[in-house]
Amino acid sequence: MTSEPQRARFRKVQGFSSDYAPTTITQYVSERSGMQVIVANRKGPKINGYFTLATEIFDDSGAPHTLEHLIFMGSKSYKYKGLLDKLAGRAYSNTNAWTAVDHTAYTLETAGWDGFAQILPVYLEHVILPNITDEACITEVHHVDGNGNDAGVVYSEMQALQYSSNELMDLRARRLLYPENIGFRYETGGMMEALRVLSPDRIREFHRAMYQPQNLAIIITGAADHDDLLRILEDFEESIKDDIPPPNPNFKRPFMDSPQPPPLEKTTVETVEFPEEDESTGEIVVAFFGPSCIDQVQGTAVNILMTYLCGSSVSVIENTMVEKEQLASSVSYWWDSRPNTVIWFQPTGVATEKLAFVEQRLISLLKEVASKPLDMDYIKECLQREKRQVKLQAEQSEQFYATNIITDYLFGKRDGSTLRDLESLKEYDVLEAWNDEQWRDFLKKWISDAHHVSILGKPSMQLATALKAGEEARIAKRKEELGPDGLAKLQEKLENAKTINEKPIPPEVLDQWAVPGTESIHFIESATARSGNARALGVLDNAAQKTIDAASTGSPLFIQFEDVPTNFVHLTLHLGMSETAVKYKPLLTLFADNFFNSPVMRDGKRLEFEEVVKQLEKDTVSYHIGSASRLGDYEGVSIQFQVEPEKYKTIISWLHTLMFDIIFDPVRIKAAIVKALADIPELKRDGRMMAQEIDLAIHFKPESYLSAKRTLVKAVYLRRLKKLIEKEPETVVSWLEELRKSLFTFQNMRVLVTADVAKLSDPVAAWDTLMKNPALDSSKEVLPIISLSAMLNDEGRAPGSFGSVVIPMTTLDSSYSVSTAIGLQSYSDPRLPAFLVALGYLEAVEGPLWNAVRGNGLAYGVSFSREIDGGYIQFKVYRSPDATKAIEASRNTVAKLASGEEPLDRHLVEGAVSSIVFGVADEQSTMSAAAQQNYIISVVRGLEPGWNRNVLARVRKVTEDEIRDAMRDIILPVFEPGKSNVVVTCAPIMEENMVKTLSERGYKTQVQTLSHFYDDYGLKAGEEDGDEEEDEDEDEDMSEGSFESGSDDEDDE
């Protein structure tokens, strides 16, 4: 071929920088195919790709969603299931995808550009030229198995969704909002009855219609190499040119070139029943059509108005309906980005008999708000806060630009003019000038005077029973029609499809790609500086430390500064709990719920909680209190603020007020108890969480915070506390006082300040306001951080004698398990790198456990936890028809690999190493995350700086023998009776079988109820109330019992 002049096939449409965060956006378009490429360049180790197709369909067939799954089953040149994921696994990458009502996005997350560049063309070929076989549709979409049951990956996924209250209400609302010629009306995930008859050809046809380069946007965030990117895309387009039709000049842009929804002609209120045994509370959704999402001013106005109406406990809807009238446990809101946006309100936890009343109350309240002048000061506060939050998200969220660019691609102008709105936040300036009349006109136009659609979601036990019976009858009828021969044929068809799908990938195919280097992974550098007692950990020679030393006041307060070029200050107060009495530990979640929501004394006068919230909202971008687990300390508490640098001193002064001057108001405390109690029934239905909680109860001391904050503690503790606060409020208040005193001491405190240190005024002296409080005795030594392993009880230190426990739960129709054994005890254990590689190997997507368990339908997933701080290892089974079978299959797989009977797959070892690299990049993907990692490594774990990267070097040198040793010595014991304990939660019908299998395996086995693991932490029911308390317990058990009688019907059949 003669060298024809390289014509740029990708035209640069525009490039610009956003003026509120360090990001440059560049837009290209392919002159040949019309494919769009939009890159948001930002610093960091990760590159994220979102390959987005605008998709529109006018039925519930599920073609869009099933296609999303089938894309991963192979492509024209690579006809192997799992090839893409195996390849991605070796290139520091992860793939994923989602299907929305208006688009499908395929994601590629990678550490470093080189890995991304390697996977990109292979991935795109899968998207544009997938190999959609009939066999893949059988396993991935839907099939009838040899027992006559419906199965298939997508089918099971939708089965878990279709009858949930959210889905039923949302779908009914959309049916009322949109006529039949509008795509937003349909369930693109696929309705079960439609999935049962969906043909492979319908899916292929949908692919042909929608998956064309001219309907595809390659959206990338991160440090992309533009020249390399365009070269890869040009080569890709060249490689597919014979397989795709030329761009169609008459191609209709989904949604944009389709009919638009007509305005609502009337208001509709409808009741939708959802299956639920507990008929006490329901939900409501209310939908209004709003302005176009592409109009920045109008869209931002919706955001601000919704924050004003229901953004927090002080906003008018929440404050009236939740705090004062207690008609709902919350009123949440969101809006869908569309040419005609939909604005949603959702009151939750509404008493069933009040559903209609609460819906009317919401509407009348909206009209009332619109009829009087608004609180313009507060609306301006909402505007400023919204703007601060957008800036913070732009700086630190991986999704911020992607979400905005996807919306623009779907509904914006293709010439790039609407994309350009990402350049500035000038819409806020426009809105800053809006007066009361403009805001109220806007509220009236779109919301309070507008027609709407309301759905009252009503729980129905009868519907639950009817659905179950209907489903059973359908399956029974089918079985009868098919007969044993018919069923056997179906089973054979399924087995055949599996064999074809699982065709092994020859090693030489994968060898075409070399494992990419790690040079292109650019970690974010955060420089550590220390003051006060933190200096004892060592002082580095860097600019930040010099700044801090120059500003030092000699204060002993433990502060670690992390210096990164952020526009914000991330401030964390990290507290230990070693001086807190055990009896107060269950109060901590309640204390946290009230921490930012209580009246305080400030400058000598009492501020009510509304005023506190308003002022905190004004002075911060966000705030949070909770477990310090994010800092790697499961036994501590962390209080975090994100603020602008000029609010640094202000927030320290607030911290002082909140730590020492909260007024424990029994009314507020009781309200928090009631809300917390309302959440418990739902939490107790969660089989995965309950298995985890019971595992904690078996292995941890009660003084462990992990143990004290369990739902199974709250279930009994909070109920008794509610009675106590009604009778003796002063007792409960005095306990909270004690708890506060035990927490806020000098010896418990460590501070992490992440900021552009040079921009902080008085970085150290600012803390003097706090330090002068007499409760803080700065002569005390800072207490060590309690390691998780110190909280283990005897069983936890040497698991195995407890054996196993099976907990039947009427709310489950599958099973979950947690197995626990001794693990690695120390970060300096030389076996650590091999252990990490072994776990990465076993857990790989399309790896050995994936195939043994998920591939055989034994569970949706299995995983290991690696709690080095706790010194234990856990193996978990998630959503399984029989958890004991999943455990057994996993054990066999590990045993074969550990003994060498089954050789290690070289490509999977490479993948395991690569997954560790990806994990390290992922946990420090933003400036604040990188800073936090430094704190975890040096302060919490006491390791050398750069420890993470040393491990990365060491995992590369791990040998196959070392991997097998780690599997045999550290991992295999988690499957062995006498060395491990097993907790199983399951549907009652499974109990017998579980007990039998576990006993046969050699585990001592018992059956228990959830309430067996209740712990009241010594809070006894008052004597006169004793009977009442028992009644309550019984009520609860009876409601479970009545459900059981429903499932007895099933057994009779």
Ligand SMILES: [Zn+2]
């Ligand atoms: Zn799916």
